[in-house]
Amino acid sequence: MQPATIDAVVFDWGGTLTPWHTVDPIEAWLAATDDADLAARLHEAELEVWRRSQVEHRSATMEDVFTLAGVDLDDQTLTTFHGWWEPHTYIDPEAPALLAALRDRGIKIGVLSNTIWSRAEHERIFARDGMTGLIDADVYSSEIEHTKPHAEAFLAILGALGVDDPATAVFVGDRPFDDIHGAQAVGMRTILIPHSEIPDSQRGYADGQPDAIVQRLSEILDVVDTWRGSC
Numbered sequence: 257m258q259p260a261t262i263d264a265v266v267f268d269w270g271g272t273l274t275p276w277h278t279v280d281p282i283e284a285w286l287a288a289t290d291d292a293d294l295a296a297r298l299h300e301a302e303l304e305v306w307r308r309s310q311v312e313h314r315s316a317t318m319e320d321v322f323t324l325a326g327v328d329l330d331d332q333t334l335t336t337f338h339g340w341w342e343p344h345t346y347i348d349p350e351a352p353a354l355l356a357a358l359r360d361r362g363i364k365i366g367v368l369s370n371t372i373w374s375r376a377e378h379e380r381i382f383a384r385d386g387m388t389g390l391i392d393a394d395v396y397s398s399e400i401e402h403t404k405p406h407a408e409a410f411l412a413i414l415g416a417l418g419v420d421d422p423a424t425a426v427f428v429g430d431r432p433f434d435d436i437h438g439a440q441a442v443g444m445r446t447i448l449i450p451h452s453e454i455p456d457s458q459r460g461y462a463d464g465q466p467d468a469i470v471q472r473l474s475e476i477l478d479v480v481d482t483w484r485g486s487c
Contacts, residue, residue, distance in 0.1 A: 259485025260445070263424040264392075264417045265358055265476070266410075269369035269378070271430035271449070273351050273387075273473075277344040278453050288337040294327065301325040305372060313406040315397040316372050338377060347385040350473040355390040357477050361484075367394040368413040368427075370403045370434060393417045404431075405438025414442075426483075428476060436464030445483070447476060 267273050281302065285295035301324035305316035322329040355365050371378065375396055382388050393416035397403040400412050410427070419425050422443035429435025429448065436446045441464075448466035468479045 260483045261424045262363055262426060262445075262480055262484055263421075264364040264366055264414070264419045265426045265428060265480065266366035266368050266413050266417070266439075266444075268404075268427075268429035268431070268435050269367055269371065271451075272428055272435075273347055273367070274345055275348050276430065276451055276453065279344060284337050284340040287340040288333045294325070297325040297327075298322070302372070309370060309397070309403040313403050313409075315370075315399075315401055315403050317398045318372050318374065321372060338373075345381050347382075347387060348473050352386060352390060354473050354476060355387070358480065359390065359392075361480075363480070364392040364417045364419070365390060366413045366417045366425075367391055368404065368409060369394075370397045370409075372398055375399060404434040405441065407438070407442050410439055410442045410444065426480065432463035432466075436466050438464070440464045447479060449473070 270276070282295065282299040285298045285302075286292065289295050289298070298321060301321045304324060305320055308314045308316065318334060319329045359365060367378075369378065373396070375394075375398070378394065378396060379388070382391065382394075393413060395409070395413040395416055397409060400409065402408045404410070410422070414420075414422060414425060417425070423445070426445045426447060427435060427439035429439070429446070430451065432448065436448055439446050446464060446466045447468045447470055449470055451471075470476055470479060
């Protein structure tokens, strides 16, 4: 096998850089408001925007969720909502060393996440976990028109990283449809971390076949080095 040029490695966020946690999302809304009816409406609105993401690959924001629920976005409710999620957002302890080792090899690091959360919230989380200086570019679907697996989402992060040839980039994710199928469709190499318990309702019409499967983030470095023909 000929050594490959790898200019960038792009990571999904939830379930990849942050380990998967199985939770009931309505609990976050019940914690965020003492109005059970409002919590149910916000939860249903969130499910609807994720349905649109899955079927139409159309992005949304937290403001869209509140609007769909028929209420104005409330900062205190949003703050409490994010506070409930806080324990489930911590970065995998192996991530910083992996990203640093990749960057030491001259490889750019990107993050591409399907999310309705704001950039500010993600940047707060990365700063909290000492990750800010390890990421060269990050793209969140809440800021663009499409979600993964739409090609435009992957092209957005490649553009932000200054990568012209998708074949020189690797995508690492936990979802066979959104991450693996989507990245392969634009010509990227792919690595699957297969530990997330993805509900059937969030599975797409096709599963990509990853170029590699790893059980831990730390194993990615060996995969990349092998592809590059490094010792």
